[in-house]
Amino acid sequence: MTGLHERHLAVSPEWLALYYRHPLELTHGEGRHVWDADGNRYLDFFGGILTTMTAHALPEVTKAVTEQAGRIIHSSTLYLNRPMVEMAERIATLSGIPDARVFFTTSGTEANDTALLLATAYRRSNQILAMRNSYHGRSFSTVSITGNQAWSPTSLSPLQTLYVHGGVRSRGPYAELSDERFIQACVADLEDLLGHTRRPAALIAEPVQGVGGFTSPPDGLFAAFREVLDRHGVLWISDEVQTGWGRTGDHFWGWQAHAEHGPPDILTFAKGIGNGMSVGGVVARAEVMNCLDANSISTFGGSPITMAASLANLSYLLEHDLQGNARRVGGLLIERLRGVTAASPAVREVRGRGLMIGIELVRPGTDEADPEAAAAVLEAARAGGLLIGKGGGHSTSVLRIAPPLTLTVAEAEEGAAILADALHAAG
The missing domain is CATH 3.90.1150.10 (Aspartate Aminotransferase, domain 1)
Incomplete structure (x- = not known):
């Protein structure tokens, strides 16, 4: 040792x-x-x-961090922050969410925690639908909706969580079905679940489950879910902490493999956008993002230095395809x-x-x-x-x-x- x-x-x-x-x-x-x-x-x-x-x-990110550190490293969201506004503008456009608002955090855990706060406040419900085998972070609220027992150390929770089939294609009761019938079975399970619950706030789902072993449903599952969710007024949160920014190759966001009915109501991101700097965030349409009726700030979210790194990183990613x-x-x-x-x-x-x-x-x-x-x-x-x-x-x-x-x-x-x-x- x-x-x-x-x-x-x-x-x-x-x-x-x-x-x-x-x-x-x-x-x-x-x-x-x-x-x-x-x-x-x-x-x-x-x-x-x-x-x-x-x-x-x-080099592009290192240079941006060095130059920003020579000007100012920290200010908090109590002051106008040009790099944060510029990054928010770019992400709002890239997200595909209409009339988007962006809130920056320091991690994916905090981003998902914020998304849960928004959804439960907007819907006036503490009930969350989550996917089996999922992982959404290590905070008290995100652990409570994680569907992977190895990463969920307590059953105590401020939320009531109900778990939905569909995140794992090749295991479970529907594994032997064709993709089309797999989707039909998962949708039927969701319909049945919603028939026995009261006003769920949202379904949170990773398009590709990260900690769960890079499992994913057939393309189109979440579009089919969206039809059901919309009928019941349930929001869709796409956890893009691991799938965002083009990593899946076919799409810039994981949700775009299920895009028949448009973007999610809320999108969360983190990890790769800072290329090692602590950056996370939430994108939501204005009606949802603005539903909170109390003041809030972020001391470290959207800091000038992390935003400078993210802007340089995003530019490099897009310019080099x-x-x-x-x-x-x-x-x-x-x-x-x-x-x-x-x-x-x-x-x-x-x-x-x-x-x-x-x-x-x-x-x-x-x-x-x-x-x-x-x-x-x-x-x-x-x-x-x-x-x-x-x-x-x-x-x-x-x-x-x-x-x-x-x-x-x-x-x-x-x-x-x-x-x-x-x-x-x-x-």
Whole structure:
């Protein structure tokens, strides 16, 4: 055990998770690579949990942060803030939500917490619909709506939460149905649920479930849900903390795979937009955003320095078509991973879209999740010079792959080869 690890354990909560038997201290990064305190170099396929969205030490972002820090770092929302207004204008336009208003926070947890406050105040209801296998943050309210038991440490809650089918396509009671019948069954379940409840405020859903193992429903499910929700006056909150900004390749936002009936009422974002700076936020149409009847501010949300970083990061992403790169290189990476895992009895499924890919591991010959194998592959990948993540329903048996969106074809090939060797070594 390293000295830093010992010091960490002495002052940190026991529930604060660390990867690896011998945890890493990352000291610096460049592009798609990071280095540890021992000088080892790694290809980064996880980006600090999908947060280093474009690249490590991206010059445009570093320059924007340095220049803003030389002017003013902090002011709070009590004062006019030009970078915050400029960023809000860009996000309002990109969101697709009409007459949009934007509120900035410091994290995805806080963004979802704010969305829940807005929805419950607007609808005058503390009842929330959420998806099974979901994850929405670590605050008291977001833990209470998380449908993944491994990340929900208490059942105490200010909200009444009811869980809906549909977030996991290949497991559960509807797994054997066709996509069309799967959607029909999930809609029927939602209709039945709404027939037994009082005035739900909102349905909150990740278009692709992140912590849940990069699972997703067939395209169109949330559009079908929207028809039902609209009839009952229930809001739709799209949690885009992991799916926003083009990561899925096909779309800029995850909700656009379900766009038949237009954008969500509320959209939340965080992680990648700051490329490592603490940025989150909520977008909602004015009627919903303005429903609160008390004053509020944000001390740190929308700070000048995080907004400067976000503006530079967003400009780089759009100017270099990183959504298109996610589609092209991500598509290649998914096919390579399917190829190298095709003969492995431990791999149940390779799934995902763009640069958001999951490899689900099971005990050979069964459909039983194998978290021990996932942990072993994580270690073997690190030994081979590759950092990945893990997640999944009630056990962390899914390898999570989400590199920065500037990933090159050569790096995708290299990462796939390392993963193939790691799966072989761990098997």
